[in-house]
Amino acid sequence: MKKVKIINGHIITPYRIIKNGSLLIKGDKIELISEVDIETLDYQIIDAKGNYISPGxxxxxxxxxxxxxxxxxxxxxxxxxxxxxxxxxxxxxxxxxxxxxxxxxxxxxxxxxxxxxxxxxxxxxxxxxxxxxxxxxxxxxxxxxxxxxxxxxxxxxxxxxxxxxxxxxxxxxxxxxxxxxxxxxxxxxxxxxxxxxxxxxxxxxxxxxxxxxxxxxxxxxxxxxxxxxxxxxxxxxxxxxxxxxxxxxxxxxxxxxxxxxxxxxxxxxxxxxxxxxxxxxxxxxxxxxxxxxxxxxxxxxxxxxxxxxxxxxxxxxxxxxxxxxxxxxxxxxxxxxxxxxxxxxxxxxxxxxxMGVEKNKGTLTAGKDADVLIFDENINIKITMVNGNIVYTSPDFA
Missing domain, CATH: 3.20.20.140 (Metal-dependent hydrolases)
Structure with a gap:
């Protein structure tokens, strides 16, 4: 099962922003959101480079x-x-x-x-x-x-x-x-x-x-x-x-x-x-x-x-x-x-x-679909992830 950890980003929740948080994804679901970088093994690391981490x-x-x-x-x-x-x-x-x-x-x-x-x-x-x-x-x-x-x-x-x-x-x-x-x-x-x-x-x-x-x-x-x-x-x-x-x-x-x-x-x-x-x-x-x-x-x-x-x-x-x-x-x-x-x-x-899909989508919450974005302060999209799969990466974010 694919495992991904996104670090060094500002995570947007429905009501606040978690500074320098980290987000763990297992398969097609969000596994965990943390205010600190959690030590993990066998996870692909994505460095958000100080950008925002957002729900899709x-x-x-x-x-x-x-x-x-x-x-x-x-x-x-x-x-x-x-x-x-x-x-x-x-x-x-x-x-x-x-x-x-x-x-x-x-x-x-x-x-x-x-x-x-x-x-x-x-x-x-x-x-x-x-x-x-x-x-x-x-x-x-x-x-x-x-x-x-x-x-x-x-x-x-x-x-x-x-x-x-x-x-x-x-x-x-x-x-x-x-x-x-x-x-x-x-x-x-x-x-x-x-x-x-x-x-x-x-x-x-x-x-x-x-x-x-x-x-x-x-x-x-x-x-x-x-x-x-x-x-x-x-x-x-x-x-x-x-x-x-x-x-x-x-x-x-x-x-x-x-x-x-x-x-x-x-x-x-x-x-x-x-x-x-x-x-x-x-x-x-x-x-x-x-x-x-x-x-x-x-x-x-x-x-x-x-x-x-x-x-x-x-x-x-x-x-x-x-x-x-x-x-x-x-x-x-x-x-x-x-x-x-x-x-x-x-x-x-x-x-x-x-649309009645709030049980699976709409927020970065453990157990929900891993629909995740990384974007900068001008909302320029750097990475788009749908159900845990990266479907777009900006050319300037390799």
Missing amino acids: FIDIHIHGGGGHDFMDGTEEAYLKIAEIHATYGTTAMAPTTLTCANEELLEAIDLYKSANLKNTKGAQFIGLHLEGPYFALNQSGAQDPKYIRNPDVEEYKEVIAQGENIIKRWSVAPELPGAVEMGKYLKSKNIVAAIAHTDAIYEEVLDAVENGYSLATHLYSAMSTVSRRDTYRFAGSIEASLLIDAMDVEIIGDGIHVPPPLLKLVYKIKGPDRIVLITDAMRAAGMPEGDSILGNKETGLKVIVEGGVAKMPDGSSFAGSVATTDRLVRTMVQMADIPLVEAVRMISKTPAKV
């Missing part, structure tokens, strides 16, 4: 990267996305679909099953996230409007049956006819029900939360805010997500989708135990800027990547992000003035809780 980053909303998209319909896309994002610190991810025909959702499930068996060089898959097609047309954003529709009981039950134990979350506009009933069904199947691409007012979100919904997908993006109807003001889904304590929220922490003042506001209201940092990355993540495609490479929407973000060609909206998980943490620390320990918690412990 968990991305629960991601579409692509490295020129690939999960909607491309190939195993290669799944495997290459997992590999490219591991170089930026992602050790676990939830592959995410886009609004599409029902047949494509079923195909995505089958591809997940087959690719998951071959995924040994990148971030681990922890379940499929279906984003759409049950959205408010007015909040479609970069989702293809021709596929947007109301929840169909027979349709979503067929998809869930085929994706049993694979589909882990589904994003839906809660105000649509049948959406509340769908939320109840999702909860009964232990699938995280999230509100997304929605024009809902506060009362509709509250009703949804009381019937199974527990997460807000990419807060501030494609969500309703305060509106006036017949001279009266109504709180929207953004305000509801912030106000309802039972709700967790995702934020695309690239500093662009949600600018620093709003990052600070969300942090102040929800705190690190209710915030999940996500990339929402599309295929252009990790690629040069310029023209790209959101979704299937043959039938997807043309977009432009410039200034560190993807946009619709007419500039009407953002079209997914090109963020990587290291950038999320860097942004939260450097632009939103959030402590490193709490920024890391929002990309490790909190998403593990939301």
